[in-house]
Amino acid sequence: MTLKLRSAGRSDRGLIRSGNQDALHxxxxxxxxxxGMGGMAAGDLASAIAIGAMAPLDVATPEDALVAALQNGILVATDRIRQAVAQDPQREGMGTTLTALLFARTGSCLALAHVGDSRAYLFREGVLKQITRDDTFVQLLVDQGLITPDQAGSHPRRAVVTQALQGDEVKPTYATMLPRAGDRWLLCSDGLSNVVRADTLAEVLAETVDRDACAARLIDLALRAGAPDNVTVVVADVVDED
Known part of the structure; x- marks a missing residue:
């Protein structure tokens, strides 16, 4: 059995924002x-820099080199964001989240890198599980037992991230997992996860087999919910091509 990753992605600026500061691969x-975050059109620059730094990793990589590849990509992104801020002081404070999944050339392993509040979900055997943990102020409150996860969803400071790629030192979360045929991954910006319930995400992932159609349907649900933020979705399936 040879496992492969097949993906589709879509992005929309939403109904409120004048531009789209999200990026995807x-x-x-x-x-x-x-x-991306930051004014003066710097958020879209930061997210573009991050995706541009990660894109060269889209090659057949040995499983024992996956995490190192992701770490290097984040170092490159951090350095390029630092340089961009140095070139124009008005970009000070710009930054971006990043959630990335890298599949091994053997299909036997995958690695995940995460910083910020974009998310990676795994839909496996009918169950949706959030794999990443939000780097946010409200998540810290949840961890401390001061508010519930439901309260976090409507908290006035839910958009405050505790770390992002901003050109300085950052501590991303890295993880490795064993893929299974039939796994479906959803990577998304908070423009989706903040307005569409997890049980609805699971329903769409289960019902919409075509990846591009699934991504389009998820964005449509965010738009129907008011889409106050940019919405970006990547749907990736682990398939057995033997």
């Missing part, structure tokens, strides 16, 4: 979502 070996 939906490739053969790599999928990634970045959600």
């Amino acid at each position: 939906a490739g053969t070996w790599l999928v990634a979502v970045a959600d």
